[in-house]
Amino acid sequence: MNPAAAARDRRRAQRAWALTAWANHAFSTTVLVAFFPIFLNSYWAAELPRGRSTLLLSLANSLASLMVMLLAPWLGALADRRGQRKLWLGLFTALGAVSTAALALVDRGGWMFALPVFMLASIGFFGGSSFQDALMLQVATPAESNRVSAYGFAAGYLGGGVLLVFNVLLAMHPQWFGLASAAAGIRVAFLDVAVWWALFTLPLFWRVAEAPPTAEPAGWAELRASLRKIVRDPLVFRFLLAYWLYIDGIGTLQQLAVKIGGDIGLPQAALIKAVLLVQFVSFPAAIVFGRIGDRIGARPAILIGLAVFVFVTGWALFLHQAWQFYVLAVLVACVQGGVQSLSRSLFARLIPRERAGEYFGFYNMLGKFAAVLGPLLVGVVETLTGSPHIGVSSLVLLFSAGAVLLWRVRVPRGA
Helix, strand or coil: CCCHHHHHHHHHHHHHHHHHHHHHHHHHHHHHHHHHHHHHHHHHHHCCHHHHHHHHHHHHHHHHHHHHHHHHHHHHHHHHHHHHHHHHHHHHHHHHHHHHHHHHCCCCCCHHHHHHHHHHHHHHHHHHHHHHHHHHHHHHCEEEEEEEHHHHHHHHHHHHHHHHHHHHHHHHCCCHCCCHHHHHHHHHHHHHHHHHHHHHHHHHHHHCCCCCCCCCCCCHHHHHHHHHHHCCCHHHHHHHHHHHHHHHHHHHHHHHHHHHHCCCCCCCHHHHHHHHHHHHHHHHHHHHHHHHHHHHHHHHHHHHHHHHHHHHHHHHHHCCHHHHHHHHHHHHHHHHHHHHHHHHHHHHCCCCCCHHHHEEEEEHHHHCCCCCHHHHHHHHHHHHHHHHHHHHHHCHHHHHHHHHHHHCCCCCCCC
């Protein structure tokens, strides 16, 4: 194959890989963030006390994350050994899409069915992330990794935002679409997320080559050996520890965003607008951050993003008006996608390419631990001080500690 044709095929493969983020972020925005919590409280578990439904949702999220944490490294190693990263991505995508569609069939009061189905859908979403990340090494050279990773996150934010706009209209104006009620609109939203997720994942299977199988075994003993290798590798271990701290802070801010807006008196419609604002600002910002990473390096660009997060969490002390909340949301949107995408591309440069599935299994396992330490820190500080503003500002500790550790990661030239 001539070089021009090879370059054209690689660009097609990169676009197909980025489409998987466009596809699965629809679940993140419409189901995880927006509609499932609202529908659980107002429709499936309306008869339960609000505190109990919140507890059940938290347990469902925790159990789904725990399952993925336990399975991701082992399945990643198995996929590497057998050359089956695409297969496992397809299986998790099918699980997530089918389960999301099944939510549309749950009747009023059916929280006992809705929660397990939601857990399966979440496992499909989070479980597929490791294989999606690992397949990036099949479509991007090291020199392209910052740009390709950034385009993936940008596509995710844009795709998730576009479908969320449509689904918000379905819920707020069901009569425009010939639907009887907002509940009917939300049911249709679950179905369109499932179709969107499956449809836009398909090009990957045509355009992206599978990684060749390795000859190494993939049992639990080998995973323990890999974990020992990670701990003994100062670059990888220090990066993962830094990543865990700052990604925990980012995840906590994302979780608390709606709560913060509610604390300063923003109505629900304004909070939904803020969520949409974050999605559409994050789209171009992630692309810009990818270019910044190409110019100055991934590590310095991440450190710039973390400096913005330190500023944001400090500013939370003075957050009292709606315009301040929107400015804070825009600042977070400007850097969150860039920090996430460049972290992925930097990690890809530090690990053995042939064992990407296994290593990204550990990477995503830490991602599931994220937003565990942060909420605990915020809750304890808020309880001790009586101030939600001081509670949120305590996240500056995670961003600062993560930045200090990342500063000590010296990426070898040519990695």
